[in-house]
Amino acid sequence: MRGLVRAVLLCVALGGATLIGLAWAMLDRMPSIVDTPAGVSAQAADRTARRIADLDPRKLRDGERRAIVLGTDEVKALVDTVAKRLPGTRAQATLGDGQLLLRSATALPGSFWLNVETSVVIADGLPLPETMQIGALSLPPQLARAVLEKATSVLLRRVGYVGTPDLIAQALHTVEITPHSVRIDYALSRRVAAEGLRTLLPPGEAERLAAYHEALRGTLLALRAQRRGATGGDVSETDRLPAAVQALFALAQSRGGDALAERRSALLALALHTSGRSAASLLPEAESWPKLPPLALTLRGRADLGQHFAASALIAAHAGAHWANAVGLAKEVRDARGGSGFSFTDLMADRAGTRLGERIAAGNDEVAAMLAGKITGEDLLPAIDGLAEFMPEAEFVRRYGGVGSPAYEAVLADIDARIAALELYR
Incomplete structure (x- = not known):
């Protein structure tokens, strides 16, 4: 019997030693x-x-x-x-x-x-x-x-x-x-x-996106009514995107649950609308959701800046700043070669949105609370004065030397300094 016990103990010891040896070999x-x-x-x-x-x-x-x-x-x-x-x-x-x-x-x-x-x-x-x-x-x-x-x-x-x-x-x-x-x-x-x-969407996204879709619809209807004077109010062009941001993030604050997932869903609803895409492009059942009023969400008086800002915020909140910045830059290079031209103004909206997405991804509750409160266009995007735009590629290269040149980097540094000066991004 003692021999059997010793044999069993020896096997166990050898097995343990083998496992330890294998684990050590893998590290x-x-x-x-x-x-x-x-x-x-x-x-x-x-x-x-x-x-x-x-x-x-x-x-x-x-x-x-x-x-x-x-x-x-x-x-x-x-x-x-x-x-x-x-x-x-x-x-x-x-x-x-x-x-x-x-x-x-x-x-x-x-x-x-x-x-x-x-x-x-x-x-x-x-x-x-x-x-x-x-x-x-x-x-x-x-x-x-x-x-x-x-x-x-x-x-x-x-x-x-x-x-x-x-x-x-x-x-x-x-x-x-x-x-x-x-x-x-x-x-x-x-x-x-x-x-x-x-399956690429996070668990629960369909339910969350439906809630933010409905909240955005209510905000857009209210903004449209105010624009038409139905309520006796007057909403300037610069107020539209901030009003939508405030409504969506106020809902995110009230819903509880996974705070990051809620905030990302709020950004998704915002980015889909500003880019002109329907939620049905991601969720077929969204075809039956009430349609959103076709009202542009402007930032600093421009719909394109609202689009750049929201898209970059969404990408950064999911994939990180390096992807968001790269996509934004690619869009401007493509525009310079055959579209509306290279725009440092658009690039600033991209980089501001990217910074916001980064802070949301980092779980910054203070930023989320600011977005859910009284927010203005000036809080989201710095002044765009002095930034060149609508430049065809030849003009962009002549004036700034192309992407990565010292002159180009100097403008980026100015843009980043303007963004960093805003309380939301400090």
Whole structure:
């Protein structure tokens, strides 16, 4: 009997030692990724935002085949953005001929790092994990695939996708990887696209957005009545966006629950209206919601500034300032090349909205309370005097030397100083 007990204890000890050894092999004292990933380029952010907009299920024909081609900078930017949603994590992606190498490093307590390197290859036109190494431990292919499958579900939920990976897999036809790009061929039905967009929304978004939609509708009706003199009042152009902001954030204060989720939903309702998009582009059931009056929400007397401000605030509250700033800059560069021209005024509205979105994402209750109180256009956006706009590309380059030049950076510094002087952004 003593021999049996000793044998059992020895097995337990060996098993424990093995587990400790495996855990130790998976940990490192240094991160495998030392360099900080580059920020999102304006071009990458702009292309990505446009592709997301193309997923409006109302624009799709059932079974329609489409393709997305992501360049190296876009792949790296998306991987970097996903990594920022994971505490203490940095990540990099390297494209090869038929191969994608993903590397991540996550800080752990005790000055340890969990370094993971995964190689994904293309098999029969679809991506397949080939190898995975965690620290010094190399996993066999079958185990690597099982681990990656579980990790993918967790990761998708951390970035806001609450559906199953199967929904994504159903849409994929083929994937091609080259050293310079990733091409994804897919086909979406209206149903799958609608379900996919719904799963990208946080839990409870449909109920929250319906409440803010109704609050915004009431505010717009009141503003329209005042403009027509039905109440004997007079609302100036500069009052419209602040009035909507105040109503939405007052509702967010009163609803309780997850404060950040409520504030993000308030921004979503605001940004959808200022951009001219319907909530039905995200939620098919919103087709039955009462229509919003077509009243522009102006800021500093201009509808375009309200649009820039609200969109940047929403992006920053969800994806961070680097994405919001990049999207705003891309819009101005595109305008300079064939639209209304490059505008530092628009860029200031973008950067002010971005700063607001940052503070909301950080859980700043004081800012939320200010927005729910008496707020004016002057509180949201500094004076726009002296900022050049409507510049075609040639004029923009001649006067300021292009994006990144000393003259351009000097104007950005002036814009940021104006924004920082406002109480809301201190």
